[in-house]
Amino acid sequence: MPPPVFRFAPSPNGFLHLGHARSALLNFDLARQSGGRLLLRIEDIDATRCRPEYEQAIYEDLAWLGIAWEEPVRRQSEHLELYREAVDRLARDGLIYPAFESRAEIARMVGEKERTGAWPRDPDGAPVYPGIGRQLTEVERAQRIRAEVPYALRLDMTAAVARTTGVLSWREQGAGPDGETGDVPARPEQWGDVILARKDTPTSYHLAVVIDDALQGVTHIVRGQDLFWATGVHRLLQELLGLPQPVYHHHALVLDEAGQKLSKSTRSTALQDLRAGGTTLAEVRRLVGINPS
Template sequence: MPPPVFRFAPSPNGYLHLGHAYSALLNHDLARRAGGRLLLRIEDIDTTRCRLEFETAIVQDLAWLGLEWETPVRRQSEHLDVYRDAIEKLAAQGLVYPSFESRAEIAGLVAQREADGAWPRDPDGAPLYPGTAKLLSPGERGRLIETGAPYALRLDMAAAHARAGDLNWTEQGQGPDGETGAVTAQPQVWGDVILARKETPTSYHLSVVIDDALQGVTEVVRGQDLFWSTSVHRLLQKLLDLREPAYRHHRLVRDAAGAKLSKSTNATGLRELRAQGATPADIRRLVGLP
């Protein structure tokens, strides 16, 4: 039997913090314990926020922590054609449509819906897509695209769910509310998720399942904040005929106020802790690893 394959897949849109360190170290420890392989993947599809200096810092921080990974490192920005092919495969099944509303227009539509009562939101708290682009005729869609209008490519969730049928996964870790063992996937709670944009031919949901499959990842170990995203990932795996990895969602490292550490809130970075004299052993202690 081939060895299990783990991966750590950060986005170079900021410096790594203790939450990243915990996930990276946990993947490393589990891989070593199982006699498995550890991959590093750079998820750099967001060209407006991802920068080379952050990627360089990621590699430096991980090496400082004592991690070793296989090379070459996969960078998503170098494989956009693979994601385009997947979009075309889903489109051939009649499961993809373009929506043309701007973020501001979508916010306005949500406000209109909420004036009549509560509007559903996804597990991350974002409102589901409220537009009617799915009802546009092929001719109207083509005309709008020809005008150069920006658009997002969305998954027709109702049609996709009907095609794939009921799905589940076996949770080897624990969800945010204690979910473990057999978990029923609920992709419909995410609505018509974005698979790509005009300027970016992939999204996190799409690229992560494709990369995991192409790299032979067998063990996905990641934070509980991505627990319910697994529902969408299982759906895409089914539609694209991709192998399902094992899933283990781990606890989140939180700040003194109990909030999840985040780049957007300028959580203290590993490079800053290093500058203050912290050692790799200190980092392990801070995140609760032996």
């Protein structure tokens, strides 16, 4: 039997913090303990936020943590055509449609609906897309595309779920936010018609991650609990595209003093700042709740 394959897949849109350290160290430790392999993937599809200096900092931070990975490093920006092919395949199957509303327009539509009652929200707390784009005719869609109106390509969730057979689930070796483990039912419909690509970006996180994991032969996905319920969308895409199902291990998040998860956007203390301040690797492991190796 081939050895298990793990991966750490950060985005170079900011400096890594202790939350990333927990995930990277867990992947590294589990790979060593199982005689497996550890891959590093740079998820840089967001050209507006990803920067070379952040990518270089990732390499430096991981080396400081004592983490070794296999070369070459996969960079998503170098494989955009693969994602386009997957989008085209789903489109041919009638599972994707263009939606032309801006975020502000969607917020206004949802606000209007909420005046007369509750509106469903996804597991992250965001309002589910109202599905306006599904109501357009093919002629109306073509006219807007010719007029170069910006659009997002959304998965028709109802049609997609109808294409699957049996009950979707995944094998969880870690635990969800409420202790879910073992065989966990996937509920992709909770997310509504998720975005899989945009007019100027050939993929989204959901689509790129399942394609990359399959192509790289990843067998064990170790990541934070904030992505636990997103696994339902990933399992659906794996079924639609005929991709293998890995084993999942979701771990608890590292929280700040206010009980909020660490974030690049809120400028949580970066690993490079801890390193500059004299923090040791043993102290980092203690801070993220991982025993010294």
